[in-house]
Amino acid sequence: MTVEKILLGFDPEPRNILPALKKISASFGFVDEENAQKMADYFDISISRIFETATFYDLVKTKKRAPLEIQVCSGANCATKDAYRVIREIERQLKIKAGDQFNPKIRLEIVSCLGQCGNGPVVIINETAFLRVTPRKIYDILKNYL
């Protein structure tokens, strides 16, 4: 789907700015400058306004994504259920650090509560959510992605 087609699905009204950004980000992986300019023209606002909004929200990406993106919830509830041990285990197995931007292929991110607290710890790998993850289980989960 082209960015033009996505934009035509929305009326160019302020309330559609965030939904359009989310959709472009989800379709292309992130919002690049070219697409942001098209969006700015369509909504008749400046490109800096587009990025002003885009950079604020977690679900809108403005940087190219890595082929393997791992997100772990570290909310208080998950933290009481060993979320930090899961994080350390991922760091150890993949030889990366949480938040590290250096590795172009893998990115490990610690994220805020995902509303699945009864089923924590929650690990999201490339948009697929895994619930009740334990340090022991994480190896089998990661195996399928490497």
Place this chain on the structure above:
Amino acid sequence: MGKETKIITKNWGKINSQNIEAYIHAGGYEALKKFLFEMTPVSGVEEIKISRLCGRGGAGFSTGTKMESVQKEKSSEKYFICNLDESEPGTYKDRMIVDNDPHLLLEGIIISSLIVGANKAFICINGNYRKQAHILELAIERAREKGFMGEGILDSQYSLEIEIFSGAGAYICGEETALINSIEGHRGEPKARPPFPTQIGLFGKPTLVNNAETICNIPWIILNGGHEYAKIGSEKSPGTKLFILDGAIKNVSVVELPLGTSIRELIETHGGGMAKGKYFWFAQIGGSSGRLILEKDLDEKLEYDREAKIPVGSGAVLVVDRTVDIHEMLLSWTSFFRRESCGKCVPCREGTFRLWEIAKRAKDGKISERDLETIPDILWVLGNATFCPLGKFAAVAFFDAIDNFRKEILKEKNIN
């Protein structure tokens, strides 16, 4: 009215919630009919004021008062916003409402909108709740087919359109002015008040923002009257509340109980007590922005009251046992608030960042004398100088932890 009164969860697990026929069969949309044909917006607000219902999102502001001020605004265009952008750690009650009884929420939204005179309502749902957004979309379609919304509701003069607005992952958007900013396509930063959203809100029009759980109480109040509602639960804040029980207990669950229930009762009776082999250390009430409760405070009652020692907040109860590392909890709280601080005001942006740094040093056993000296300063600034309540929230758990568990937090230092 016994202790068994169920208002929000009355249909949970009993009917096929996504089927509108089943909801109607269980007495659904009767409150809407009663409001349309027997009441006026003014008498509707009157009932809600009598019920003394207060906001369930955390702040506990009187719903009736808020509704009345929007109703009194003279504007041809008004908006109603259902705040379902729930992102307080440990809180998933609104998600459960949508999963188990979406039409109850819709009925509440329709009645509330009509009472204040709004002809457009937004449901602002957490961006991670994709399945729930879909459930609501279907529910809206069904309700429209039945004539409960759209042009001329049930052949009356009222009209209402409901739109789902899916958030994009920002905790601060639970604050109503920030939420309004995000619908308008801006950064989700809070705005100065006054003007209050009830006067100048979404797109400059009077706007009522209510939490999803608050809204679910409205149909019951309309059907049974405010006086009946005011008899339930505590004297200060009547009604029931959803409590989310999690952590080292037997039954991890969401339960509906009258306000005024003690924390001990929540944990022991409804949470089934401590899980096997776990020993109570402390409990956190109201999500990551909530206070830490030790054994001695377990008999405190949970109710909305400005002077209450323990604020109910979102109703999340997290029971923490002795095996949990307090350093990881500190990291969890501080990294959450550092990430979610919107950056608009310096006290919060810097304060949450420095607390996070200190928590990291504490974890590595490298906390310094200087850190210990500055902690009270940072906490004071967060508590008193930030633009919106987020900064205040960021200090609460950290303050209680330093206050109660200083020894445990500094222990690592001696080892290294």
